[in-house]
Amino acid sequence: MELRRKLEILADAAKYDASCASSGTETRDSREGGIGSTEGMGICHAYAPDGRCISLLKVLLTNACLFDCAYCINRASSQVPRARFTVRELVTLVLHFYRRNYIEGLFLSSGIIRSPDYTMEQITEVARQLREEHGFRGYIHLKTIPDAAPELLARAGRWADRLSINVELPQEASLRRLAPEKDAAGIRRAMAGLRLRIDEAREAGREAGRAAPPRFAPAGQSTQMIVGADAADDGAVLGASATLYAAYGLRRVYYSAYSPIPDASATLPPQAPPLLREHRLYQADWLLRFYGFELEEILAGGEDGMLDLGLDPKLAWALKHRGRFPIDVNRAPREMLLRVPGLGTRTVEKLLSTRRQRAIRTDDLARLRLPLAKLLPFLVTADRQPRAGLLDRADLRRLLAPRGGLAAAARPRQMVLL
Amino acid sequence: MAGEAPALFARDRVPETAPLTASVPRRFVEAAETAIRHRDPDRFALLYRLLWRLARGEPGLLQVATDPDILRLSAMVRAVRRDAHKMHAFLRFRCVGTEAPGEAGPAAHYVAWFEPDHHILEAETGFFIRRFAGLRWSILTPEASAHWDGETLRMGPGGTRREAPAEDAHEELWRAYYRSVFNPARLKPAAMRAEMPVKYWRNLPEAREIPRLIAEAPQRVAGMLARGAAPPAARRQRPPSRPVQPMPLPDVAETMPADLFSRIEDPAAALTALRAELMGRNDLPSWTAASTQPVFGEGPLGAALMFIGEQPGDEEDLAGRPFVGPAGRLFDRAATEAGIDRSAAYVTNAVKHFKFKPTGRRRLHQSPDAGDITYYRPFLKREIELVAPGLVVSLGATALRALTGKPLAITRVRGEVIEAPEGFRIFPTVHPSYLLRLPDPAGKEREYARFVADLAAAREMAERPGA
Numbered sequence: 001m002e003l004r005r006k007l008e009i010l011a012d013a014a015k016y017d018a019s020c021a022s023s024g025t026e027t028r029d030s031r032e033g034g035i036g037s038t039e040g041m042g043i044c045h046a047y048a049p050d051g052r053c054i055s056l057l058k059v060l061l062t063n064a065c066l067f068d069c070a071y072c073i074n075r076a077s078s079q080v081p082r083a084r085f086t087v088r089e090l091v092t093l094v095l096h097f098y099r100r101n102y103i104e105g106l107f108l109s110s111g112i113i114r115s116p117d118y119t120m121e122q123i124t125e126v127a128r129q130l131r132e133e134h135g136f137r138g139y140i141h142l143k144t145i146p147d148a149a150p151e152l153l154a155r156a157g158r159w160a161d162r163l164s165i166n167v168e169l170p171q172e173a174s175l176r177r178l179a180p181e182k183d184a185a186g187i188r189r190a191m192a193g194l195r196l197r198i199d200e201a202r203e204a205g206r207e208a209g210r211a212a213p214p215r216f217a218p219a220g221q222s223t224q225m226i227v228g229a230d231a232a233d234d235g236a237v238l239g240a241s242a243t244l245y246a247a248y249g250l251r252r253v254y255y256s257a258y259s260p261i262p263d264a265s266a267t268l269p270p271q272a273p274p275l276l277r278e279h280r281l282y283q284a285d286w287l288l289r290f291y292g293f294e295l296e297e298i299l300a301g302g303e304d305g306m307l308d309l310g311l312d313p314k315l316a317w318a319l320k321h322r323g324r325f326p327i328d329v330n331r332a333p334r335e336m337l338l339r340v341p342g343l344g345t346r347t348v349e350k351l352l353s354t355r356r357q358r359a360i361r362t363d364d365l366a367r368l369r370l371p372l373a374k375l376l377p378f379l380v381t382a383d384r385q386p387r388a389g390l391l392d393r394a395d396l397r398r399l400l401a402p403r404g405g406l407a408a409a410a411r412p413r414q415m416v417l418l
Numbered sequence: 419m420a421g422e423a424p425a426l427f428a429r430d431r432v433p434e435t436a437p438l439t440a441s442v443p444r445r446f447v448e449a450a451e452t453a454i455r456h457r458d459p460d461r462f463a464l465l466y467r468l469l470w471r472l473a474r475g476e477p478g479l480l481q482v483a484t485d486p487d488i489l490r491l492s493a494m495v496r497a498v499r500r501d502a503h504k505m506h507a508f509l510r511f512r513c514v515g516t517e518a519p520g521e522a523g524p525a526a527h528y529v530a531w532f533e534p535d536h537h538i539l540e541a542e543t544g545f546f547i548r549r550f551a552g553l554r555w556s557i558l559t560p561e562a563s564a565h566w567d568g569e570t571l572r573m574g575p576g577g578t579r580r581e582a583p584a585e586d587a588h589e590e591l592w593r594a595y596y597r598s599v600f601n602p603a604r605l606k607p608a609a610m611r612a613e614m615p616v617k618y619w620r621n622l623p624e625a626r627e628i629p630r631l632i633a634e635a636p637q638r639v640a641g642m643l644a645r646g647a648a649p650p651a652a653r654r655q656r657p658p659s660r661p662v663q664p665m666p667l668p669d670v671a672e673t674m675p676a677d678l679f680s681r682i683e684d685p686a687a688a689l690t691a692l693r694a695e696l697m698g699r700n701d702l703p704s705w706t707a708a709s710t711q712p713v714f715g716e717g718p719l720g721a722a723l724m725f726i727g728e729q730p731g732d733e734e735d736l737a738g739r740p741f742v743g744p745a746g747r748l749f750d751r752a753a754t755e756a757g758i759d760r761s762a763a764y765v766t767n768a769v770k771h772f773k774f775k776p777t778g779r780r781r782l783h784q785s786p787d788a789g790d791i792t793y794y795r796p797f798l799k800r801e802i803e804l805v806a807p808g809l810v811v812s813l814g815a816t817a818l819r820a821l822t823g824k825p826l827a828i829t830r831v832r833g834e835v836i837e838a839p840e841g842f843r844i845f846p847t848v849h850p851s852y853l854l855r856l857p858d859p860a861g862k863e864r865e866y867a868r869f870v871a872d873l874a875a876a877r878e879m880a881e882r883p884g885a
Contacts, residue, residue: 053613100511368484
């Protein structure tokens with residue numbers, strides 16, 4: 001098969017994995033030899049019309065697969081055309097793309113062929129050749145096969161910046177139904193094993209004088225959950241995430257709206273992807289990790305375990321906890337400022353720094369280009385109180401809910417061209 | 419200027435001023451270095467004004483994020499950084515000459531045409547040198563050019579797009595990739611344009627695909643939805659050559675005779691069967707679904723001493739082994755000091771799964787409740803029966819409750835041997851995590867010594883069987 005055709009098939013097969021991050025690894029460059037660099041910040045070399053960043057060459061080594069996961073385009077019973085890169089072909093392709101500055105590196109995954117060990121060996125061999133034979137210093141993300149032997153995982157971690165294992169579905173019962181060959185307990189055990197190795201390598205790196213254990217995935221591990229393929233509500237999805245972050249030290253949990261695929265399974269008929277729900281889950285995930293919200297608080301903003309699709313989760317929470325507002329922008333502690341709808345982490349730092357020098361007035365907020373209509377009902381500034389009764393108005397939600405804007409942008413729609 | 423007013427300068431000598439020494443925050447110097455690359459001609463005036471204000475009475479100015487000059491400075495810094503970042507991202511090299519397969523080779527020269535918004539080329543050459551130190555490359559911009567020969571950098575005059583190569587043999591592959599990673603069901607062109615503004619498109623080989631991808635997306639999605647579910651392929655992928663899924667465990671609780679285990683002669687095999695039974699249970703407490711794995715006991719059968727803790731903690735849950743976390747390490751130290759051969763002891767927990775509440779990046783231990791203790795009790799009892807130790811040492815309240823079935827206060831019964839209903843002897847003491855939680859060092863030391871003394875007493879007791 002022609003290389004271009006292979007690339008088309010194997011990129012198409014990989015695109016349902018949302019992760020494309022190339023950030024957070026060690027700093028290295030090619031001045032001592034080899035090619036490539038990583039400097040902490042990820043780089044998105046292009047954006048596709050789906051708004052997604054293209055940072056890494058994201059492909060499968062092969063899309064042939066023994067597993068029959070209902071949500072997956074590559075499942076054994078699918079009629080999609082199959083292809084397989086040779087290790088050499090893929091290594092050369094990565095180098096050619098990298099030299100032209102198309103990519104930051106490689107994100108390699110694979111269908112399971114022959115056995116988990118064989119598949120993992122093949123994936124790792126690509127990384128090994130890039131690193132050892134070509135001195136490749138760019139970013140490598142390898143998908144890890146949970147059932148593969150521990151020594152294979154150790155090798156993968158030696159060459160990769162990031163490793164990931166997808167939990168796929170938030171609930172074990174759905175995984176049993178939709179991905180019968182996958183083993184949720186085995187996936188958790190593999191993630192736990194990765195965490196122990198990642199921590200060990202990182203801690204040894206910090207301690208001087210101790211022989212460092214072999215390098216292991218300095219950019220940590222991540223995972224992905226498909227949203228909308230089973231009946232799990234947002235509470236179950238976010239609860240699973242909270243546990244994953246706390247238990248396995250994940251850098252990221254990616255949420256991927258279940259998307260129509262060319263050859264869908266009868267178990268899981270194609271449907272429009274729930275993009276807005278996916279967007280709200282990411283917002284809630286951020287609140288959990290960077291804004292000091294508890295899961296129960298975020299869910300309290302919605303109804304029956306589902307987030308409010310019409311509002312961002314912070315605004316939804318604030319509207320249900322109006323008694324906590326308004327708060328004084330010149331006095332409130334950081335934790336409380338972070339809870340004000342429309343104030344992000346960076347803005348809060350700016351406000352804290354400014355108010356040490358002078359009192360913050362409403363026009364200061366305007367100069368920072370903050371969304372005043374959203375903010376002001378919740379804030380007291382040096383020269384302004386929210387209008388009396390505003391916070392108690394029954395129609396406050398309607399006043400603050402975005403018309404069009406974010407909510408509309410998050411929905412798929414046909415656009416007027418360029 | 420000088421020509422306009424010769425008299426002025428002829429008459430008054432320009433006063434000799436000492437070089438301005440002003441102390442300004444390092445942050446200002448860094449910001450100024452970036453902002454000075456901005457194309458706005460007012461940047462010099464702004465920086466001078468800020469320098470003046472910082473040096474003359476407003477040392478805290480940089481913290482005032484809402485000051486108009488600071489806002490302008492931040493905006494300039496952001497614009498220059500963004501321009502640089504987009505240059506790292508969107509610059510495309512085209513290869514002139516031939517590449518050896520795999521390696522670039524000396525004959526290959528990589529040339530890029532890029533149009534930055536600000537005066538960033540020279541400052542950003544460092545990025546490309548670090549990344550492509552071994553390649554020969556040139557970056558051409560309208561204002562200046564940079565050339566790297568693998569060893570030295572040479573800056574040259576600006577150029578035109580025509581001086582750069584018009585294409586590269588790999589662009590067709592790159593466009594194929596770009597087309598293939600696009601998911602038509604997630605069309606969001608505004609999000610794309612926000613990050614990859616149209617002004618960059620003319621120099622991006624893949625951008626010519628965009629209009630067609632957008633135009634065709636709705637039909638592609640409609641097609642997928644209309645086709646609906648497909649029947650499975652007639653020729654399925656080859657089935658696994660070996661089972662990739664662990665064999666389902668028999669549901670011992672429901673399908674096997676209750677006295678099965680008591681008929682197993684070999685205690686080691688019986689212990690393995692006990693594990694299998696716990697793993698196969700479908701009536702586990704619901705919180706166990708969040709744990710990684712059950713953690714079973716470890717140690718030799720027939721050990722003189724069997725230690726029973728509360729439940730696995732964070733590290734035990736990850737590693738799948740008991741007593742390997744902070745409390746376990748403290749226990750090991752105390753046991754060694756008490757003269758116990760740690761490898762000859764059997765250690766396990768009353769509850770076999772880690773019960774926790776996730777908080778940010780940590781899991782907060784939650785004590786098992788009476789229901790949890792009751793659930794695991796038969797497993798613990800059976801484990802003790804199979805290990806058949808000389809003495810059972812219960813560490814903490816949970817273990818003691820699991821063994822006696824009663825909530826007893828450790829402080830009352832500590833160090834007294836209690837006879838279990840099943841006949842074995844229990845020696846109660848505190849859990850090592852209690853020692854870790856003590857706030858003051860003196861109390862910690864005292865309690866640690868007492869714990870070691872307890873363990874030593876237990877060792878002696880175990881050495882005097884039947885006492």
